[in-house]
Amino acid sequence: MRKAKTQSPKVSLVVVGSVALDTVITPSERRSNVLGGSVSYACLAASFFSKVGMVGVIGRDFPGHGIRTYTKAGIDITGLQKADGKTFRWAGEYEADMNNRKTLSTELNVFAGFEPELPESYRNSPFLFLANISPELQIHVLSQVRKPKFVAVDTMDLWIKTAKSSLARLFNRVNLIMVNDSEARMLSGESNLARAASSILGMGPEYVIVKKGEHGAVLFSRSGRFMVPAFPVDNVLDPTGAGDTFAGGFMGFLAMSGKVDWDSLRRAMLYGSVIASFGVEAFSVERLVVLRRIEIARRLAAFERMLALPK
Amino acid sequence: MRKAKTQSPKVSLVVVGSVALDTVITPSERRSNVLGGSVSYACLAASFFSKVGMVGVIGRDFPGHGIRTYTKAGIDITGLQKADGKTFRWAGEYEADMNNRKTLSTELNVFAGFEPELPESYRNSPFLFLANISPELQIHVLSQVRKPKFVAVDTMDLWIKTAKSSLARLFNRVNLIMVNDSEARMLSGESNLARAASSILGMGPEYVIVKKGEHGAVLFSRSGRFMVPAFPVDNVLDPTGAGDTFAGGFMGFLAMSGKVDWDSLRRAMLYGSVIASFGVEAFSVERLVVLRRIEIARRLAAFERMLALPK
Numbered sequence: 001m002r003k004a005k006t007q008s009p010k011v012s013l014v015v016v017g018s019v020a021l022d023t024v025i026t027p028s029e030r031r032s033n034v035l036g037g038s039v040s041y042a043c044l045a046a047s048f049f050s051k052v053g054m055v056g057v058i059g060r061d062f063p064g065h066g067i068r069t070y071t072k073a074g075i076d077i078t079g080l081q082k083a084d085g086k087t088f089r090w091a092g093e094y095e096a097d098m099n100n101r102k103t104l105s106t107e108l109n110v111f112a113g114f115e116p117e118l119p120e121s122y123r124n125s126p127f128l129f130l131a132n133i134s135p136e137l138q139i140h141v142l143s144q145v146r147k148p149k150f151v152a153v154d155t156m157d158l159w160i161k162t163a164k165s166s167l168a169r170l171f172n173r174v175n176l177i178m179v180n181d182s183e184a185r186m187l188s189g190e191s192n193l194a195r196a197a198s199s200i201l202g203m204g205p206e207y208v209i210v211k212k213g214e215h216g217a218v219l220f221s222r223s224g225r226f227m228v229p230a231f232p233v234d235n236v237l238d239p240t241g242a243g244d245t246f247a248g249g250f251m252g253f254l255a256m257s258g259k260v261d262w263d264s265l266r267r268a269m270l271y272g273s274v275i276a277s278f279g280v281e282a283f284s285v286e287r288l289v290v291l292r293r294i295e296i297a298r299r300l301a302a303f304e305r306m307l308a309l310p311k
Numbered sequence: 312m313r314k315a316k317t318q319s320p321k322v323s324l325v326v327v328g329s330v331a332l333d334t335v336i337t338p339s340e341r342r343s344n345v346l347g348g349s350v351s352y353a354c355l356a357a358s359f360f361s362k363v364g365m366v367g368v369i370g371r372d373f374p375g376h377g378i379r380t381y382t383k384a385g386i387d388i389t390g391l392q393k394a395d396g397k398t399f400r401w402a403g404e405y406e407a408d409m410n411n412r413k414t415l416s417t418e419l420n421v422f423a424g425f426e427p428e429l430p431e432s433y434r435n436s437p438f439l440f441l442a443n444i445s446p447e448l449q450i451h452v453l454s455q456v457r458k459p460k461f462v463a464v465d466t467m468d469l470w471i472k473t474a475k476s477s478l479a480r481l482f483n484r485v486n487l488i489m490v491n492d493s494e495a496r497m498l499s500g501e502s503n504l505a506r507a508a509s510s511i512l513g514m515g516p517e518y519v520i521v522k523k524g525e526h527g528a529v530l531f532s533r534s535g536r537f538m539v540p541a542f543p544v545d546n547v548l549d550p551t552g553a554g555d556t557f558a559g560g561f562m563g564f565l566a567m568s569g570k571v572d573w574d575s576l577r578r579a580m581l582y583g584s585v586i587a588s589f590g591v592e593a594f595s596v597e598r599l600v601v602l603r604r605i606e607i608a609r610r611l612a613a614f615e616r617m618l619a620l621p622k
Contacts, residue, residue, distance in 0.1 A: 192545055192546065193543065194543050194545060195545065212526075215523075215526045215540075216540065218543075224616060224617070225543075225617050226617060226618075227540045227543075227617050227618060229526075229527065229538045229540055232504065232505050232529075232536075232538075234503055234505055234506065235503065262621075263621040263622055264621075266620070266621035267621040270620070270621070304620055305535060306535070306536050306537060306538050307537075307538060307618070307620055308620060309577070309581070309615055309618060309619060309620075310573075310574040310575075310577035310578040310581070311574055
């Protein structure tokens, strides 16, 4: 009995991606070596809804408070590898219009030799989110999960340009492709987003989500679509990781519900949007770390009031 | 009896604005001297829902087919003045990204001396849309309507820069201000749209609509907001007049419903979006001229399916 009580719940969502120490410059502020990377944002967002297993790599310089940030949120870090060398570093600068940013530097460091291996306790996870890493590594991770119920994948311009055949093999094996609008256009060669989404659906997945930053996101299936504007945020401090936060909230909610029907996917879109809207209110993952469930519930209710169709 | 039968219905919406002959250059095509101007788009859009009275001015060169376009749509043109000189002309060119355009030339011609006078048959109209002309002229028109139930006004950067005190007097007397996102920012001095809308609500009106082009529109009141994405159009041929088409559809629907409660305003947002989405599918007003009510109803139903919240 005692043992059952203290046993942690089984991982229902596995997320693989990058752990980074970011330097972020906005028009108002500059922060160095703050916690970042797709897997940090996605796992913290998902942790509000379900037991998440993290797969990533950190260097010897990774700060203890970073680890504590994950574990305090209840994230399972059995799959977080520690390697000799420095943690992956990214630096970026936002323009006055924060929709535009330029990457100042990328140091792969330990991420260059990353070979994701899933702990046994992750291999029966029903939900899997393959955040942006090379499609070869994404396929490698996917192959380690025994019978995934629902797999979502993100990618980036680099892989679309350099690894299209690996992407094609991967896309054939996943349920959902999640990309931003420029990636959707690049993947499909279509400038119109609806045509781009149709073309991507033709690559294999049942669903495509096109993320449009402050303009929201659209979920496409072969028979319909669901459009969600971004929840309006009064003061965006740092948009870094918003797409990964959305994805994490989306997948975390799905994993909690255990269902993958159209209604659940649409509800997951709302939760993803709400969590992402909190994330951009502070630098790095600072807002996610102090976010309370009651705040999520209140903002979701406010969001639904803004979107509800007239009678 | 016979007289009653042939009597045309009373004007329930008056629209004042510009009538123009436009030259429009898009990445794919160039059209010269096509029908344009805010009042053309807004009246044609509104004509699907209610009896509209047009107030504007044309020159001696205005083509007969332009007039027939209005009258065939059932628009009352008693308030359309004919003046000595040439019709207002505007020329603009769109970039590959059709969100960006530059004005190539503006020839005011007869519009320079425009003094809008409302025919007696317009002066009891319950609904009034003051499309973009100088705020002094907008006030002049407003003063001629006896007891308007609901007045909406549009404006532009020029008047925000040069006629702020007239705008302030006008805004105190209207129910709704309809502006695009950059105008909302300029009017309020706030870069955040929600704060911009709050600031504009402080200028007097009960409602503000911020139009965001392909990203939809947001309706703000003091107690809530309603966000509508743009209806996704496969192939945008000419975005000219989309904002006026939206406004015309919005006001035409309200005038038909006769109600100005929150539910009716939200429904009007959907109709405005749907009509505007048709408008951009062809050059000038060409799509609006052949548009059928059944197409509007079908697209509205499809739109509602894309926006309906999950259960």
